[in-house]
Every structure is written in C-alpha cells, then in structure tokens.
Amino acid sequence: MTRTERNPLSVTELNEYLRMQMDGDPLLSGVLVRGEISNFSAPRSGHLYFTLKDPEGQIRAVMFRAQAARLRFLPEDGMKVLVQGRVSVYTAGGQYQIYVNEIQPDGAGILAMQYEQLRRKLEAEGLFDAERKRPIPKFPARIGVITSPTGAAVRDIRNILGRRFPCAEMILFPAAVQGDGAVEQLISGLLFFQNYNLADVIIIGRGGGSAEDLWAFNNETLARTIADCTIPVISAVGHEVDFTICDFVADLRAPTPSAAAELAVPDGEELKQAFLTAAARMKRVLEQKISGERRYLAQLVASRALSGPERLLDPVRMRLSDLENRLAGSMESRCKWLRTGLSKTTTSLEALSPLRVLSRGYAAVGKNGTAVSSAKELRAGDLIDIRFSDGSAKAAVEADPILKGESPCQ
Numbered sequence: 001m002t003r004t005e006r007n008p009l010s011v012t013e014l015n016e017y018l019r020m021q022m023d024g025d026p027l028l029s030g031v032l033v034r035g036e037i038s039n040f041s042a043p044r045s046g047h048l049y050f051t052l053k054d055p056e057g058q059i060r061a062v063m064f065r066a067q068a069a070r071l072r073f074l075p076e077d078g079m080k081v082l083v084q085g086r087v088s089v090y091t092a093g094g095q096y097q098i099y100v101n102e103i104q105p106d107g108a109g110i111l112a113m114q115y116e117q118l119r120r121k122l123e124a125e126g127l128f129d130a131e132r133k134r135p136i137p138k139f140p141a142r143i144g145v146i147t148s149p150t151g152a153a154v155r156d157i158r159n160i161l162g163r164r165f166p167c168a169e170m171i172l173f174p175a176a177v178q179g180d181g182a183v184e185q186l187i188s189g190l191l192f193f194q195n196y197n198l199a200d201v202i203i204i205g206r207g208g209g210s211a212e213d214l215w216a217f218n219n220e221t222l223a224r225t226i227a228d229c230t231i232p233v234i235s236a237v238g239h240e241v242d243f244t245i246c247d248f249v250a251d252l253r254a255p256t257p258s259a260a261a262e263l264a265v266p267d268g269e270e271l272k273q274a275f276l277t278a279a280a281r282m283k284r285v286l287e288q289k290i291s292g293e294r295r296y297l298a299q300l301v302a303s304r305a306l307s308g309p310e311r312l313l314d315p316v317r318m319r320l321s322d323l324e325n326r327l328a329g330s331m332e333s334r335c336k337w338l339r340t341g342l343s344k345t346t347t348s349l350e351a352l353s354p355l356r357v358l359s360r361g362y363a364a365v366g367k368n369g370t371a372v373s374s375a376k377e378l379r380a381g382d383l384i385d386i387r388f389s390d391g392s393a394k395a396a397v398e399a400d401p402i403l404k405g406e407s408p409c410q
Contacts, residue, residue, distance in 0.1 A: 019089035028087040060097040073114045080106040133251045134232040144199030146189035149174035153257035165265035177206035182216035205236030217244035236260030375401035
C-alpha cells in the first residue's frame with residue numbers, strides 16, 4: 001500500500017503516537033538535563049512551570065505539586081540546575097516537555113542555595129536592619145547560654161566569663177546544636193530565658209564544624225525567634241569565617257563563642273583600674289578644692305573686716321555724729337521760728353481779746369450763760385452775770401431797762 005493509500009491520522013492520534021514512542025524510550029524515561037531556568041511560574045495549584053535552556057536551545061518543563069513539595073529551596077529565574085525526569089509529549093498541546101521529579105542546583109550545593117534564598121528573604125523583610133537591633137547591656141547580672149553542655153564552646157564561655165566578670169551569673173540551657181531536634185531545642189532555650197526573664201543577655205552558638213554541622217543555625221523559624229526575642233541575643237556560631245542566618249538576625253554577631261563571652265561582659269580588671277583612676281582623680285580635685293578654700297579662708301581672716309572690725313565703724317560714727325549735729329541745728333532753728341510765730345500770734349490775739357476791752361472799765365453782761373448784747377433782752381427781776389477784767393459779779397435787774405431815746409419819766 002502506497003503512502004497516499006494510508007488512512008490519515010488525526011492530530012491527537014499523531015501526538016499520542018509520539019507520546020507512546022517517547023514513553024517507551026528508556027533514555028527519555030529517566031533523563032538528567034543541565035540548564036538554566038527561565039519563565040519560572042508557581043501558581044496557587046502548587047505545580048511549577050518553567051523553561052530549561054542553554055545557549056543553543058530550550059525545553060519546557062513542569063514539576064507537579066507532589067514532587068515540588070519535596071524541594072528544599074524555591075527555584076527562580078537565572079538559576080542553573082540539574083533536573084531529573086522523563087521526556088514526553090503533552091498530547092493536547094502537541095509539545096514535548098520534561099516532567100521533572102527532582103531539581104538540584106548546579107555548581108553551588110543545595111545547602112548554599114537554601115542559605116542564600118533565606119538570607120535574601122529575611123533581609124528584604126528588614127530582620128537584618130541595624131535600627132531594630134537592641135544594645136547589649138554594659139553590666140549584665142545574668143548571662144544565658146544556649147549550646148551543647150559537653151562541647152568546647154561552653155567551657156570557653158564559662159572560663160572567660162569567670163575571668164573577666166566573675167560577679168555575673170552564667171545560666172546554661174543545654175541544647176543539641178546539630179542533627180535532629182537541634183532547631184527545636186535552640187528555640188526552646190530562647191523562649192525559656194525570655195518567658196521567665198532569667199537573663200540580661202543571651203549567647204547562642206557552638207564551635208566550628210562543616211556547613212552541614214552548622215545548618216541548624218540557618219533555620220528560618222529559629223531566626224525569627226531570635227528577631228522577636230525581648231532579650232538581646234549574641235550569635236556565636238563556628239569560626240570567624242563562618243556566617244549563619246542567626247549571625248545576621250542577632251543583635252550582635254561574635255566570630256567565636258569565646259569572643260561572644262568577651263563581648264557580653266566588661267573586663268573586670270579594666271573596670272577596677274578605671275575606678276582607681278577615677279578615685280585618684282577625685283581625690284586630687286578635692287585636695288585642690290580644699291587647698292583653695294583654705295587660702296580663701298586665710299585671706300578672709302587677714303582682711304580688715306575680721307582683723308579690726310571696729311575700724312569699719314569709724315566712718316559710720318562720723319557720719320552719725322554729723323547727722324546728729326545737723327539735726328540739732330535744724331531743730332533749734334525750727335523751734336526759734338515757731339516761737340517767733342507764736343509770739344506774733346499771741347500779741348494779735350491779746351489785741352483782740354475782750355478782756356483787754358474790759359480792763360479799760362467796760363464789763364460784759366450775760367444771762368443764763370448767754371451774752372446780752374442789747375438792753376431789750378433784759379426785764380425787771382432778771383438775774384445777770386457781770387464780767388469784769390479782774391472778776392465777775394451777779395446782779396438783779398430792779399426795773400425794766402430804759403431804751404435809747406426813751407424818757408426816764410415814762
């Protein structure tokens with residue numbers, strides 16, 4: 001049968017045929033492909049869609065939700081990866097693609113990729129900002145330590161705290177620092193010190209180790225617990241070259257556990273020397289002050305005010321005497337002037353006095369205590385008082401007075 005005599009295939013039948021061919025190929029059923037991710041998409045369905053490309057070509061890829069849930073990092077555009085899966089045809093679309101079962105970072109390890117992604121995420125949220133970090137107290141009374149009870153770190157911390165600041169109390173919360181359950185125990189230690197307010201500062205860490213050994217300190221939940229802790233936290237994980245997520249989010253990062261102990265407390269010997277220096281300086285200042293006050297007191301004692309205080313009164317006495325003389329002269333002049341005025345007033349009054357008139361032979365007549373100024377006021381039988389210049393007399397009117405112009409015979 002010639003080619004033109006064959007029955008035609010539908011598009012779906014052709015795509016299905018190609019799918020069956022690819023699914024039956026053992027090479028395509030478990031292929032491992034290296035490439036760079038682009039056009040990455042993670043919809044709410046949980047499936048992952050992206051394109052895997054290299055400089056010469058590209059292929060579409062899909063990772064279903066069940067496989068994506070096992071990923072320990074989130075793929076992103078530009079990431080170079082190794083994907084393992086099977087190549088098949090999507091019948092409805094007529095395109096072949098790779099159905100991914102696993103993804104691993106290519107070049108950098110998966111732990112490094114997880115570390116970098118978490119670091120960028122927490123940094124974007126502001127958990128590494130210096131503004132939110134709390135200051136370490138200068139003179140802590142209690143230092144909480146979260147680490148392995150059998151490691152070298154706890155011995156170094158205890159020795160340094162005892163040597164530098166023996167008055168501070170160290171409280172150890174024993175915790176696993178690697179392996180299963182380490183993250184939970186480290187978090188429990190932070191909550192223990194915070195909830196019971198048992199420390200002024202917390203040191204969390206361990207000695208050196210591989211990246212896998214230090215991995216518990218790159219946990220997101222532990223990092224957020226440190227950020228939310230109400231007690232200042234010093235992170236001391238590994239050696240100076242080791243950096244963990246806890247180092248970035250803690251209030252202070254120490255390169256080693258020994259350095260953390262030195263940063264947590266002051267040097268007692270330095271404090272002692274500082275106190276002695278301050279005391280000596282205060283003593284010198286006080287001695288200088290006392291010496292100056294003594295000199296000032298000696299000057300006061302030798303002054304005229306204290307050595308001969310009576311001499312200070314001489315000018316006052318002279319001033320008082322002068323005022324006294326001036327007052328006496330003024331009073332004498334005033335009295336003389338007043339006496340002269342009084343004499344003039346007396347003379348004037350005497351000239352106007354009725355006694356002066358009476359002394360010339362006149363008399364004043366009064367009736368019932370009232371002066372009689374007219375004969376019309378008198379009647380026969382009235383009793384009158386007659387006042388002379390040298391005395392008085394009483395008299396009775398024998399007849400009615402004769403008025404001016406009347407005849408005595410009338």
